[in-house]
Amino acid sequence: MALLDEALLLEVASTERLWGGRARLLSLIRQHRPGFCGHAEPAETAAAQKAPAPERPGPGPGAEKDRDKDAGRLPQPPGGDPALAQGATAFEALALLRLAQADPPHRPPRRLPHDLPLRTLAALRPHAASLERMGCRTLGALRALPRAGVARRFGADVLRALDQAFGDVPHPLPWIELPERFSLSAELPALAESAGTLLWSANRLLGVLHGWLQARQQGVLALELAWRHDLRRIDGVDLPAQQSLTVRTAEPTQDLAHLRRLLAEHLGRQRLAAPVNQITLSGTETRPWAEASASLLPPSPEDARRAQGEPWHQWVERVSARLGAQQVEVAVLQADHRPECMLRWEPAAGQSAPVQGPATVRSPRARSGGGATTTAGAGRADDGRATGSARHDGGAGSAGSVSTASHRDPRPAAVAADAALWPGWLLRPPQRLALQGSRPLWHGPLRLLAGPHRFDGGWWDASQHLERRDYFVAHNDTVGTVWIFRQWAGTREAGRHEWFLHGVFG
Incomplete structure (x- = not known):
């Protein structure tokens, strides 16, 4: 992948089989960018797609009059802009893209790249008028001229670009390399007055982050969203240049929907100090991503029901973001057989181990140290290690506080013989x-x-x-x-x- 003039160039010859063939690859590109709609030719190895640009690229107005009669007008397709083209070389694909992007669009010539107009090649545009007065309007006609005379009059760069368009010489390109750390900024189309309105622009950055994670085979554990204030002083009070929030996950993830939900929950609790004109999304912590292998057997009804539900750790993270990390806690067993010291309560969002056991509700009075506490199934193993698994603090329940029971050790814990005599x-x-x-x-x-x-x-x-x-x-x-x-x-x-x-x- 490389940026070539106003287009994004993809070299696809070596990866077509990976994507299921050229037709499948084109379908995936159009699916992820519905605006793409272009024609396809056999035996092409490079694809160029229109990159966002402030001006619409295309041939100059003088070239429209001198186009070969073979290049008839191409009707505008119903799917949107014809922003995708293919060619055997990078310059050929770019020339076809420019023909499709012309106003009105033109059909590709029969012989490629011989019949391509001169103005479709950027290196030839400064000399296109002189060549056309000589009756040379296509790449093939220019190639038929004596090379020594062309180099003497128009320079060696013209011959080099012509040879690269025909594939006679290599065409080295500065391929795009993904950065080691993801950080992307975006100017807002309008000033954002509330944190919730930042989500629309943040969604676009999340989509770019998702592509970066897939390309780097990484899963994100923590990301930071920062926003820049448009004002520095309100009512005589100095304001910080920017604010930020950090979103963390218990496990590395590439789940875009889950990241969007977490970010929405965190933004819903934020209050902007001033209107915002720019946001920056950064991946502060990532880990290698291990994709789960698909089963060779058809899924059972139980697997289908499980796939429809939300994973437990994602539910814990979402509720923690909504209520606050200190309001959703998990019981962690301690190596202490004293009943009041068997469990320690920690924020559940920071626990990477799967949480087991029934969910229970903690009351605010219990968090402050009063009230009753439940230990369900607590016992003592032979080595003195606590084996309790759940607790419920008494008193009136609080809708804004949830506690869950956790067992870090996946092996079944030994239960003391007299554990049945322990109270609830x-x-x-x-x-x-x-x-x-x-x-x-x-x-x-x-x-x-x-x-x-x-x-x-x-x-x-x-x-x-x-x-x-x-x-x-x-x-x-x-x-x-x-x-x-x-x-x-x-x-x-x-x-x-x-x-x-x-x-x-x-």
């Missing part, structure tokens, strides 16, 4: 119980049903003292079944201990 709801912090003699009280005396279950640890945590607890399952008719523990103060021989309520069974 934990109190944070544990509530101290009154005593009647040595018997704990909570809305009446509690009767111990099972236990003790010893938890002795915390020595590795410098912020907390060593904790030694004996857990029991207790019950009375008023509160039902609860989970309490006896915490020893000092040595057990001293006999000093306190009772705490730590969990409630559902």
Whole structure:
């Protein structure tokens, strides 16, 4: 791919089979750019397409009168501009494109490139009038003239361009090389007053980013959208030159629709400090892209249903962008068998591992440290590693906050034999119980049903003292079944201990 004058040149001879043949390649080009509509000739190896330009290229007005009678007018096709042409060489394809882009368009000549008009070759345009007065109007007629005389009168560049058009000498071109890092700016057609209006122009840049990712075989992990303010000062207050936002994904992706949704969610929460006249999209972090292999077997109904749904990590990223990263959290297991330390809650959007388990809702009160907390299926393996998998903080649910349970280890975790005796709801912090003699009280005396279950640890945590607890399952008719523990103060021989309520069974 190279830029040649006002056209974009594609060398396709070596890649036709990759795309399924020339007809298939042309169909793909027209499909991705519906405005393309041109003719095709056999045995051509180069394709030229019209590149955006401020002026419409084409032959000068004098050449229209002197065209060969063989080159009749080409009717305008219904599909749009004939902005695609093919040729055996780069200059031949460019000449055919210029004929198709002329006003009115002309049919290609019968013999190529012999019957192409002189003005279709940029190197010959300065000398076209002189050559036409000599009766030389086509490339073939110019080629028939003595080469020494042509070089002496018009210069060696004319002969070189003529030989390149006929394919007699190589035509080196500066092929376009994609940059290592994607960054593209675009001027807005009108000043943008709100962040939402930036999305239309950002969509165009996302399309270019998608092509860059495919060509580089990369997937994007983070991209930045920056916008430049048209004003530097409002009401005596200095404004920053630009603002920006960063969009991150848990996994490398080339999914243009997903990136567009994430960008729309982030822009919906932005407020512009001033009208915007320019935006810049940059890919700040990319990773090699591994395309998933298609199955040789026909898809099952279950596979078809799964393909219709939204991948879990994309749903998490979209909801995190809408509600805020701190409002969508995932439970990460910790190597700590203390019930209140088994799980740590982290923003779900930053987790690359697939999230498993049912979605639950966290209340604002629980995030601030009060209320009850659920540990579903929590247990302790033989090595002391926590095996819990879900939590639900009690209190009134919040529609703006979602928590999900995560298990980083794909292997099934070992479950302690007494895990069934663990409660579904934990109190944070544990509530101290009154005593009647040595018997704990909570809305009446509690009767111990099972236990003790010893938890002795915390020595590795410098912020907390060593904790030694004996857990029991207790019950009375008023509160039902609860989970309490006896915490020893000092040595057990001293006999000093306190009772705490730590969990409630559902």
